[in-house]
Structures are given as C-alpha cells and as structure tokens.
Amino acid sequence: xxxxxxxxxxxxxxxxxxxxxxxxxxxxxxxxxxxxxxxxxxxxxxxxxxxxxxxxxxxxxxxxxxxxxxxxxxxxxxxxxxxxxxxxxxxxxxxxxxxxxxxxxxxxxxxxxxxxxxxxxxxxxxxxxxxxxxxxxxxxxxxxxxxxxxxxxxxxxxxxxxxxxxxxxxxxxxxxxxx
Amino acid sequence: xxxxxxxxxxxxxxxxxxxxxxxxxxxxxxxxxxxxxxxxxxxxxxxxxxxxxxxxxxxxxxxxxxxxxxxxxxxxxxxxxxxxxxxxxxxxxxxxxxxxxxxxxxxxxxxxxxxxxxxxxxxxxxxxxxxxxxxxxxxxxxxxxxxxxxxxxxxxxxxxxxxxxxxxxxxxxxxxxxx
DNA sequence: GGGATCATGTAATTGGTTACATGATTGT
DNA sequence: ACAATCATGTAACCAATTACATGATCCC
Numbered sequence: 001x002x003x004x005x006x007x008x009x010x011x012x013x014x015x016x017x018x019x020x021x022x023x024x025x026x027x028x029x030x031x032x033x034x035x036x037x038x039x040x041x042x043x044x045x046x047x048x049x050x051x052x053x054x055x056x057x058x059x060x061x062x063x064x065x066x067x068x069x070x071x072x073x074x075x076x077x078x079x080x081x082x083x084x085x086x087x088x089x090x091x092x093x094x095x096x097x098x099x100x101x102x103x104x105x106x107x108x109x110x111x112x113x114x115x116x117x118x119x120x121x122x123x124x125x126x127x128x129x130x131x132x133x134x135x136x137x138x139x140x141x142x143x144x145x146x147x148x149x150x151x152x153x154x155x156x157x158x159x160x161x162x163x164x165x166x167x168x169x170x171x172x173x174x175x176x177x178x179x
Numbered sequence: 180x181x182x183x184x185x186x187x188x189x190x191x192x193x194x195x196x197x198x199x200x201x202x203x204x205x206x207x208x209x210x211x212x213x214x215x216x217x218x219x220x221x222x223x224x225x226x227x228x229x230x231x232x233x234x235x236x237x238x239x240x241x242x243x244x245x246x247x248x249x250x251x252x253x254x255x256x257x258x259x260x261x262x263x264x265x266x267x268x269x270x271x272x273x274x275x276x277x278x279x280x281x282x283x284x285x286x287x288x289x290x291x292x293x294x295x296x297x298x299x300x301x302x303x304x305x306x307x308x309x310x311x312x313x314x315x316x317x318x319x320x321x322x323x324x325x326x327x328x329x330x331x332x333x334x335x336x337x338x339x340x341x342x343x344x345x346x347x348x349x350x351x352x353x354x355x356x357x358x
Numbered sequence: 359g360g361g362a363t364c365a366t367g368t369a370a371t372t373g374g375t376t377a378c379a380t381g382a383t384t385g386t
Numbered sequence: 387a388c389a390a391t392c393a394t395g396t397a398a399c400c401a402a403t404t405a406c407a408t409g410a411t412c413c414c
Binding site (some may be wrong): 004007008010011014031032033034035036078081082084085086087088089090092093094095096097098099100101102103104105106107108109110112113115116119141144145146147148149150151153154156157160161163164165167168171172175176 | 183186187189190193210211212213214215257260261263264265266267268269271272273274275276277278279280281282283284285286287288289291292294295298320323324325326327328329330332333335336339340342343344346347350351354355
C-alpha cells in the first residue's frame with residue numbers, strides 16, 4: 001500500500017537517481033507546486049519504499065556522520081509507478097482557507113475584505129507572470145513521452161489556476177465596490 | 180490558538196444555532212466544497228471552542244444515551260470570527276494527485292492517460308452544470324452583508340475552478356491526440 | 359420487525375509539520 | 387572564523403480519517 005507521497009518520490013526518481021536531500025529540494029520546486037514534503041517525511045518514506053523493493057540505493061561515505069545514499073528506481077518500482085499513473089486519482093477533500101473566509105465575509109468590514117482580495121490578486125498576478133516567463137523558456141509543448149512534457153503540462157495547469165483565481169479576485173473586488 | 184476548523188464551525192454557527200450533528204451535515208454540503216470535517220473531529224473541536232468561550236450550548240434530552248446540545252456563538256466567538264475573516268489566509272502546501280500523475284505521465288501509455296483525462300473532463304463538466312443550475316436559483320448576486328453573499332461568492336469560485344480544470348483537461352486531450 | 363435518521367462520543371491509526379541532533383565540506 | 391550547503395536521521399506533536407460504541411425515534 002504505497003502512499004501518494006511514495007509515488008511522488010518515485011516520480012522524481014524516474015527522472016534520475018537522487019539522494020534524500022536532493023529529493024527534498026526537488027519537492028520544494030518544481031514538484032512542490034503540486035506535492036510537497038519535508039526531508040524528515042522523505043527519509044521515512046524511502047525506508048518504506050526500500051522495504052517494498054521499489055527503490056534501491058548505493059552508499060558512498062558522505063559529509064556528516066552517516067553515509068550518503070543515492071537512490072534509484074528498481075524494475076518493480078518503475079512498473080508500480082507506470083501502473084499508478086493512469087489509475088483514477090482518489091479525490092481528497094478540498095480545504096481552502098480563502099474560500100472559507102469568503103463564506104463568512106458577509107459579517108466583516110467590506111473595506112478590510114477588499115484589501116485582502118487586492119493582496120491576493122497581486123500575489124496571483126505575480127505568480128502568473130513568473131509562470132509565463134518559465135513557459136516562454138520551453139520552445140512550445142514537448143511531445144508526450146518526453147519527461148519535459150510532465151513539467152510543461154503541470155506548468156500549464158498552474159497558469160490556468162492562477163488566471164482563474166485572479167479573475168475571481170477581480171470579480172470579488174467589483175462586488176465589493178471601489179475602495 | 181483556534182484552528183481553521185474551529186473558524187469553519189464558527190462560520191456555520193454564525194448563520195444559526197446548530198447541533199454537532201447538524202454541523203457535520205453542513206460541512207458535507209455546501210461548506211464541504213471548501214472545508215470538510217467528520218463528526219468525530221467536529222465534536223472534539225466544539226470542546227475546544229467551548230473551553231475558549233467562543234461557543235455555548237443549551238442541552239435538551241435528546242434521542243440516544245446522551246443529551247442533545249444546540250450550540251450557539253458567544254459575543255466573543257462572533258468577535259473572534261469577524262477578526263479572523265479579514266486576516267490574510269496562511270497558505271498551505273498544494274497537494275494535487277492528478278497533477279502529480281501528469282508530471283509522471285510521460286512514462287505511461289498515452290491511450291490510458293487519454294482515458295483518465297476524458298473521465299476527469301466529464302466529471303468537471305457535470306459538476307459545472309450542477310453549479311450553474313444552483314447559480315440560476317439565486318436571482319443575481321446578493322449584496323455583501325447578506326449571508327447569502329457568502330454562498331454565492333464561493334459558488335462563483337467553484338464555477339471558475341471547474342471551468343479552469345475542464346479547459347486544462349481539453350488541452351491535455353489535444354496534446355495526447357485523438358484516441 | 360427493520361432500516362434510515364438523529365445524536366453523541368472515544369480510540370486507533372495515518373499523514374504531515376516542527377523541532378532536535380550531528381557533522382563534514384566549501385566559499386567568503 | 388563564520389555561514390551556507392550538503393547530508394542523514396529521530397522524536398514530539400497536530401490534523402484528519404476510520405473504526406468502534408450506544409441508543410431512541412420515525413417511517414415503511
């Protein structure tokens with residue numbers, strides 16, 4: 001019963017062998033945009049994946065008191081990952097604090113609500129500009145089958161999300177009236 | 180240190196007094212679209228809110244072995260909620276299984292990926308149609324200050340989200356080619 | 359009689375965050 | 387000398403899910 005975090009790790013490892021430290025770095029950016037984990041969680045999960053025979057490692061003597069371990073996918077790990085990819089994702093409950101605040105916004109001062117949404121809008125516009133710059137660095141969409149397709153397709157999703165959020169913020173501001 | 184779940188409960192209670200059971204029902208739909216909790220979590224959180232003096236209850240002898248407790252906001256609870264609403268939401272890490280699968284989709288069979296996205300697209304279109312029917316039942320946007328504004332604004336957010344997701348699914352299908 | 363709904367709670371487990379702990383190498 | 391980076395791990399805690407437990411009333 002490999003967890004989603006386990007498959008997140010396998011997904012990164014499928015692009016190249018890495019240490020736990022490298023995995024933690026990768027799961028801040030770009031994987032962190034859709035799945036994050038701290039290093040403590042990653043080391044623990046790697047033990048489980050090792051026990052399940054989905055990954056292996058080669059140890060070199062590294063900096064610090066313990067060995068440096070470079071992890072790689074096993075044949076079984078690759079097979080498990082490939083199988084998991086096309087299984088329908090199990091939906092997890094949404095938890096969105098801004099939307100919850102919006103639900104209760106009728107009892108707050110409109111001016112303060114307006115300010116909150118103005119800040120949110122600015123943040124979304126900044127992130128969208130960042131993503132757009134990143135998108136431009138791809139020379140158009142890579143072919144499915146190319147590992148870079150994964151990066152590009154998730155980036156496109158992020159761009160759509162930021163646009164949708166920004167639009168909703170603008171709609172909210174219009175509802176609240178000019179400040 | 181009231182948790183977000185605590186404020187979710189206060190947000191529902193602000194619209195009318197309720198039992199823990201009623202709160203659990205409310206947090207499936209419509210609040211469940213942006214914050215869910217099971218009844219066990221809710222009963223536990225109500226104890227904390229009670230301890231913090233943000234809610235109170237009146238007990239009647241109800242069905243089952245224990246008293247039925249109708250909870251209500253205290254003055255302090257209303258104040259805490261009103262304050263929380265306009266504080267900037269602390270951002271929590273994104274965790275999206277479909278996007279993670281997309282990241283690893285380059286090593287799967289394109290036809291299976293295509294099928295997964297076709298299913299997702301259908302689900303989003305169904306939900307969007309549902310939301311649109313619900314939106315039509317409002318006679319246009321209520322004024323901010325009206326509790327119904329909270330329902331309407333969150334519904335609008337949900338509609339935008341479903342549209343964005345559906346569009347991304349269609350883009351993915353186009354990338355993967357006709358099946 | 360039987361199942362759904364109403365109504366409360368506890369316990370066990372999993373998933374995730376934060377803090378603690380250690381220590382070499384590289385760059386300023 | 388000092389800070390940052392590389393590198394591993396454990397422990398404590400909080401949030402959330404699932405399972406366990408009880409029992410009355412209402413509708414078929």
